[in-house]
Amino acid sequence: MTGPLAGVTVLDLSRVLAAPLATQILAELGATVIKVERPGAGDETRGFEPRLPHGESAYFFAFNRGKQSVTVDLKDPRGRDVVRKLAARADVVVENFLPGTLDRLGLGYADLSAANPGLVLVSATGFGQTGPDAHRKGYDTVFQALSGVMAMTGDPAGPPAKTGVPVADLTSGLWVVIAVLAGLAGRSSDGRGRHLDVAMMDVQLSLHALNAARLFALGEDPVRTGTEHPGRVPSAAFQAGDGEWLHISGSDQHWGPLCTVLGLSALAADPSLQHNAGRVEHRARVMKALRGAIARHDRDQLVKELQAAEVPAGAVRSVREALADPHAVARGVVGEFTHPVEGSFPALRTPLRETSGDAPAPGTPPVLGADTDVVLRDLAGLSDGEIEGLRAAGVI
Structure with a gap:
């Protein structure tokens, strides 16, 4: 070899x-x-x-x-x-x-x-x-x-x-x-x-580089957050209306386009949510609105629309699906x-x-x-x- x-x-x-x-x-x-x-x-x-x-x-x-x-x-x-x-x-x-x-x-x-x-x-x-x-x-x-x-x-x-x-x-x-x-x-x-x-x-x-950073900087012992990111909103898995799951991970530049795709004009216009720190502070309200909006869409079509809007998103796949994906092939x-x-x-x-x-x-x-x-x-x-x-x- x-x-x-x-x-x-x-x-x-x-x-x-x-x-x-x-x-x-x-x-x-x-x-x-x-x-x-x-x-x-x-x-x-x-x-x-x-x-x-x-x-x-x-x-x-x-x-x-x-x-x-x-x-x-x-x-x-x-x-x-x-x-x-x-x-x-x-x-x-x-x-x-x-x-x-x-x-x-x-x-x-x-x-x-x-x-x-x-x-x-x-x-x-x-x-x-x-x-x-x-x-x-x-x-x-x-x-x-x-x-x-x-x-x-x-x-x-x-x-x-x-x-x-x-x-x-x-x-x-x-x-x-x-x-x-x-x-x-x-x-x-x-x-x-x-x-x-x-x-x-x-x-x-x-592997705790980021967890340790929070501990060292804030004295905070990190806890489980599921698929959510402790320091960024939105960054989580969501269930779509057809029962399938997708993951969205966005920063400030993605917030407006995400709200547009999901029809969340009120959230897009809220000045307290324009920056990540505000969305982290109001995590519960933001996540509730996102979950409700995403539940009105089918996963694959929503992923296409989010990708077209340059919002980082992807389907939550099985191992079989991931290995058979055309890009992996x-x-x-x-x-x-x-x-x-x-x-x-x-x-x-x-x-x-x-x-x-x-x-x-x-x-x-x-x-x-x-x-x-x-x-x-x-x-x-x-x-x-x-x-x-x-x-x-x-x-x-």
Whole structure:
């Protein structure tokens, strides 16, 4: 696979979602990614739902495209020696074990960088390498709860809610990519490797940039506002007369055109509502009028009229509708790969492209251990006899 990261070798010791998403992105940007998995079982997501007709996991497919799979038993000293040989030839190692685990196995940064001073090691953990919670395990929805993201999600009259996507895992995966690229950029300037610490909890707290601004500026602990924006009116989802939903997000320059489309001349003429601060102050009155007016229109026609008036608005779509939208189709958002077991299967493309070309084609997720022999021979320098000996002993 070609791309801007061609020539970069990544040793992927991670599992499940956040870090595997990161290494998939690196793979589809051209890096050679070698995923190390447990013999016989592999990444546990290989057994996650939804399952495909021949037994493969669509969950695993979503985060492991374009990688090579090598099976190595890290509990066996011979397996750890194999990993050291691979790390000695790698540019990057990505791992998500609890802090100290790799050190105890002799695979920590001090051990690996001694043989490869330019190595970039990214450790992606729940709570980071330091602090009182460093050895605490964590999961996406738990991070949403602990970080305040869950408290901010949902209708203000209802209970807290998780987000519709695993936001803690996904955003943390993006920060692992940032860490890898920052490490490689730093190495290109000073020649040395780095050990970079990505904590999922830190990432979730960083998402509160605007919430924290209100807390720091006003002493206000933000609360759930549903689809409404705490500092801008109108910015919310509204139900149209046909039962469908749309979202409108307007600023001062959109207020007049919005009122014109909705026939709200009295609101348009009210001087107290000309600026956002006034509309925020009179939020209840404004929102009641908007809801009543929007309920007299069918959604799709209203969206067309608002767009014609240059008022930011869009239909609230299902996932199926969003992926089938003509713009998404024209952008090639959904691609496909051909898997040796399951055949042709759709996949969301990595959303980064050069303006002169298409987005990266989705890579094929590896069959468990399919690349063990070639990787151990070509990268680790093992002979065919040594490989067969390790296999006979159950190490690979």
